[in-house]
Amino acid sequence: MIKLQNITKSYTTGQNTLQVLKGIDLNIEAGEFVSIMGSSGSGKSTLLNILGILDEYDDGSYTLDGTLMKDLSQKQAAQYRNQFLGFVFQSFNLLNFKTAAENVALPLYYQKVPRKERHARAVEYLDRVGLKDWSDHLPTQMSGGQQQRVAIARALIGQPKVILADEPTGALDTATSHEVMNFFKEVNDQGITVIIVTHEHDIAEMTSRIIHMKDGLIEE
Amino acid sequence: MIDIDKWQEIFSSLGRHKLRTFLTAFAVWWGIFMLVILLGAGTGLENSQKRNFSDDATNSIFIRPGQTSQEYKGLPPGRFIQFDNQDFDLVSKLEGIQHITGRFYFWGSFFVTYQGESLSFDVRCVHPDHKVIENTKITEGRYLNQSDIDEFRKVCVIGDLVAESFFKDGEDPIGKNLTIRNTKYKIVGIFTDSGSDRERRYIYLPISTAQKISGRDRINQLIVELGDIPLEESLKIENEIKNVLAVQHKFSPDDREAIRTFNLAEAFQEFQTVFGFIRGFIWFVGIGSIIAGVIGVSNIMLIVVKERTKEIGVRKALGATPRSIVTMIVQESIFLTSIAGYLGLACGLLLVGGLQSVMESNDIEIEFFYNPEIDLGMVIFALFILILSGAVAGLIPALQAVKINPVIAMKS
Secondary structure, eight states, X not given: XXXXXXXXXXXXXXXXXXXXXXXXXXXXXXXXXXXXXXXXXXXXXXXXXXXTTSSOXXXXXXXXXTEEOOSOOHHHHHHHHHHHEEEEOTTOOOOTTSOHHHXXXXXXXXXXXXXXXXHHHHHHHHHHTXXXXXXXXXXXXXXXXXXXXXXXXXHHHTOOSEEEEESTTTTSOHHHHXXXXXXXXXXXXXXXXXXXXXXXXXXXXXXXXXXXXXXXXXXX | OOOHHHHXXXXXXXHTTHHHHHHHHHHHHHHHHHHHHHXXXXXXXXXXXXXXXXXXXXXXXXXXXXXXXXXXXXXXXXXXXXXXXXXXXXXXXXXXXXXXXXXXXXXXXXXXXXXXXXXXXXXXXXXXXXXXXXXXXXXXXXXXXXXXXXXXXXEEEEEHHHHHHHOXXXXXXXXXXXXXXXXXXXXXXXXXXXXXXXXXXXXXXXXXXXXXXXXXXXXXXXXXEOOSOOHHHHHHHHHHHHHHHHHHHTOOTTOTTTEXXXXXXXXXXXXXXXXXXXXXXXXXXXXHHHHHHHHHHHHHHHHHHHHTHHHHHHHHHTTOOHHHHHHHHHHHHHHHHXXXXXXXXXXHHHHHHHHHHHHHHTTOOBTTXXXXXXXXXXXXXXXXXXXXXXXXXXXXXXXXXXXXXXXXXXXX
């Protein structure tokens, strides 16, 4: 599903060049449940951004579902994100002025799905995360755990091949964290590849494969 | 394509900051409103002045005798110049004179009488060419002719308002006699005039008849018409007339007080230049205020983009294309400017149009404000400018939005 070959990435600030990724080789098969661990500065967030086509890499090659992700236009990148990937963020990143259902339906809007169908599917996905009755509520009226479940529903609705989660439990307490992880497990059971970036060991333990990162390199 | 979702986005975005939206829209509204009002006032002023000109043939020169201000050939300054029929003959022989008339006035006020009814009207004693120079339109009968002059006929031509005053119940004025200063004049024609009502209250008599009756060979004023010639030619002829009269009345050709001339063509030219400037100025001010409004919109859209940085980042992560981000911002900006501008346009037109119809229906005449119309082409042009400026106002913030890096945006 995901194939990285000798990915390098460096940031230039002023006259200093910081090599963040120093040659990443990584294979993730379809249906895997993977966590990426590492201390801050290890390059794990950068790696996740590259995987999410949110950032470009300098050298190497990244193949997603058989398609080479290189030198994409902004439009192409947007389309691939929409088609292949679902995102879950640490700070949920829901739009506060939209209801839960509208938030969930947003990726479908960019797939040009008709309005009514969008709403129906959004309610269906909210039902899956147990929040059907909260469809018309605004995110600000919900707890952190509920908001993250809405975000998961939003990541799933586009029927992505890969879910990318950046510290999805970072803002949640232990009980809620486990609840959210169980959702990811369920999602994974349906055959969707799940990649979670975390620095919490107990969270990483719940995945089936842990990738350790240190100083821009993978040490599995 | 009508995209309900896009419109919902726009309404909710604008609705979240009602006061800000209102103030931004107001600036645009005011800009357009002022432009329309200014243009209406400008056109009204211009039309009122144009009407004054259209009253007379545009290429005419009015010549009035004055008082000498310089000593000339031993004659002291301060002499009063007087015109007579000799001056008329002299000037009419000059090259380039198409039409010429003298005007002779009876002194003092007096009444015009018909069948015992006496009313006060102004009487002008003129040559037949006066018809062309004054743009008089005969509605019935005929104007004065050369035979009237040659034979000292006691005839008159009256304005339609004069006719209305004396002849009621469909009585035909033609052939009836009006008594003016104890002399009976037969009415041979009725006229109307595009100028003010005052013009339609005149009674015209043959100048020769009037001169004979008053026993004086005097002419109060000469008016010549030069036909369709350029302004330089007209000024040259004006100068020749002055020279001829200077020789005849023995005053210095440089004496500006001895006779006074008023060249309508020159005045018209000046008038057009002045109004050209006024129009330019109005557009300058109007466009300036629109630009101020549009810059306001652009500024607010920049703030909107700043505020929505995180949201735009999320949208991008979820698969929003750059194009969809740009259209989202630009559409909001166009919507805001068009609606505000359209309302400004409508209010301006309503005010100008309302003023016009109130003036018309109540027969109010304001000397410096007449028919303040605003033409449709200009309105369409203004709408086009509005939509264009809305797009421009939104484009810079939209391009800013496209540059937003979703990763950084969502971390903030």
